[in-house]
Amino acid sequence: MxxxxxxxxxxxxxxxxxxxxxxxxxxxxxxxxxxxxxxxxxxxxxxxxxxxxxxxxxxxxxxxxxxxxxxxxxxxxxxxxxxxxxxxxxxxxxxxxxxxxxxxxxxxxxxxxxxxxxxxxxLPAVDAAYRLANKLSLQDQFNRLELSSDYEITEIRAPSKFIGRKVGDIRFREEYQVVLITIKRIETQPHFWGLATRDVERFIGIPQPESVIEKDDILLLFGNRKAFEHLLSDPESSFPPPGEEG
CATH class of the missing domain: 3.40.50.720 (NAD(P)-binding Rossmann-like Domain)
Incomplete structure (x- = not known):
């Protein structure tokens, strides 16, 4: 051979x-x-x-x-x-x-x-700067698609109170009156024979109750404006740590 x-x-x-x-x-x-x-x-x-x-x-x-x-x-x-x-x-x-x-x-x-x-x-230096800028810009990024005067689809960075929790435990509909459509995850992948890396956006599809929200995840949500205001302003203390519900 x-x-x-x-x-x-x-x-x-x-x-x-x-x-x-x-x-x-x-x-x-x-x-x-x-x-x-x-x-x-x-x-x-x-x-x-x-x-x-x-x-x-x-x-x-x-x-x-x-x-x-x-x-x-x-x-x-x-x-x-x-x-x-x-x-x-x-x-x-x-x-x-x-x-x-x-x-x-x-x-x-x-x-x-x-x-x-x-x-x-x-362009090693430029690529590194681009990755850092993208990462930093996600911290307060909100993208909105208004469907009517009341309802919209909103993209938000996962609040720290959700990180490490299962989707089914957060009760998006019951607690916040919003629907979780999908989760966008930023993954760092090797590039150029492992010498460099690049950030790649990946959608995890329809979130399952067992899906765990990770740090830096972007949540795509549907609901009305007041519901989003409640979700974003809700103090972290309103959720017990993972594993201590009810």
């Missing part, structure tokens, strides 16, 4: 980001060619990755000697030297590399790279 072909990537620039990516890929069984103009950077990872080469990636002949066009992708991991990144993009194109992934440190740099038809652009 033929052995399964290993993926292989050529990584250019072994700073903090590049070396971490190289090590992460190598530990996942991927063949990594690590390229940097500094032998010192390569020394730190040489025992982990498949191969390291010290060369100037802006020199076409030097890069051509490594047959980078045969790899599944070339990933430019350089951060601050954007001019160098552009030169390497040109070299890789000249060598016939079909898939080029490039790191950008600013949105302007990302914009330029995408206009050069680099579809896969990594």
């Amino acid at each position: 033929d052995s399964v072909r290993k993926e292989k990537y050529a990584l250019i620039g072994m700073g903090d980001f590049g070396s971490q990516l190289a090590v992460t890929l190598a530990k996942k069984g991927i063949e990594v060619l690590a390229i940097d103009s500094s032998m010192e950077h390569l020394e730190e990872i040489k025992d982990v990755v498949e191969r390291t080469v010290c060369l100037d990636a802006t020199e076409e002949k030097a890069l051509e000697s490594q047959a980078v066009e045969e790899f599944d992708a070339a990933i430019i991991c350089i951060g601050d030297e954007f001019e160098e990144t552009l030169l390497i993009v040109t070299v890789l194109r000249n060598l016939g590399v079909k898939r080029i992934i490039a790191r950008a440190t600013t949105t302007r740099h990302a914009y330029i790279l995408r206009h050069l038809d680099i579809e896969e652009v990594i």
Whole structure:
């Protein structure tokens, strides 16, 4: 039986980001060619990755000697030297590399790279800021769809008094005169070979009595405005801790 072909990537620039990516890929069984103009950077990872080469990636002949066009992708991991990144993009194109992934440190740099038809652009700092902003903005977020002068569908962050409780124990209809339609949950999933994460919204469907409300859940509710005001203003003491009802 033929052995399964290993993926292989050529990584250019072994700073903090590049070396971490190289090590992460190598530990996942991927063949990594690590390229940097500094032998010192390569020394730190040489025992982990498949191969390291010290060369100037802006020199076409030097890069051509490594047959980078045969790899599944070339990933430019350089951060601050954007001019160098552009030169390497040109070299890789000249060598016939079909898939080029490039790191950008600013949105302007990302914009330029995408206009050069680099579809896969990594923006680590911007992605991290976006995730944090999304997380923080959920704290007081209310989205409303008015159905009439009295009734609406409202999206609210789960009050702390509900967290850890079963849906059936909260008695939305009896206690608050609202209907729980569904629960939107923000889940953090690994992204880009585990080096980064991204927040993904997931609806849990029709909540069952045994469904447990978790921290940061978003509740989609139907009811009238006064009912929502009661729910949101109701003191936490009106609910005993889980397991102590009645």
